[in-house]
Amino acid sequence: MFSYVFMKILEMRPGSYDARMDRVSKGRVRAVKEAVAGEILAGGHVLEIGCGTGELAAMMIQRGATVDGFDLSPAMLAVAGKRIEDEGLGGRFSVRPLGVDGMDRLPDRAYDAVVATLVLSELSDDERRFAIKHAARVLKPGGRLVVADEVAARSMSRRLFQALIRLPLMALTYLVSRALTRPLRNLTNEVAAAGLVVAKEARSHGDAFALVVARRPGEETD
Ligand SMILES: C[S@@+](CC[C@H](N)C(=O)[O-])C[C@H]1O[C@@H](n2cnc3c(N)ncnc32)[C@H](O)[C@@H]1O
Structure with a gap:
């Protein structure tokens, strides 16, 4: 969970x-990615924000999607590039x-x-x-935004528990990497504020993780 x-x-x-994310999370991160890939329609053109090493992209491609990924980290993209070569994903996965x-430079719809x-x-x-x-x-009308991430638990007592457990782990993470992550506090409201209709919010990991699916109003693409 943490x-x-x-x-x-x-x-x-x-x-x-x-491999290490999978080991540390006891397979949960891979299961999360399978769930995200399960929300993607065959034949769909997908934009992946922060695609990292391309593990999720490969799963979506297996289900018939074409993926444009981007990421801030050249080192993560180098692994994604090797995956494209090794798994023959050229033409279906660009990074x-x-x-x-x-x-803001990406095309509309x-x-x-x-x-x-x-x-x-x-x-x-x-x-x-x-x-x-x-x-x-950038979504077509009817297109889907799928987000999976750590979120703040809904009840105060769970949030307190979450904060107590996270604190020492965050301190260690910061000491080693000089960077931190923060559970999202308001994800569904922020998605709705962008004009999308939230179709699903599935909570897991003791309410501390969410899979959110939202749709751009307009004609369905499926
Ligand atoms: C925890 S990794 C997750 C990677 C991938 N989405 C996955 O699930 O395996 C977070 C990724 O987000 C990327 N990232 C962080 N900040 C970013 C930013 N401002 N713009 C684009 N990518 C970013 C990181 O480089 C990293 O590859």
């Missing part, structure tokens, strides 16, 4: 990121170095789905709102 706190440490070694602050797993919790408040706003803009 393995996500260590993400920034694990990202320091991109070549082993997926480029880009931060979410460059999302171009994608059937936009996905972000374990990325929004790494962003500042301004970056996160900017990313959600432009995710909504």
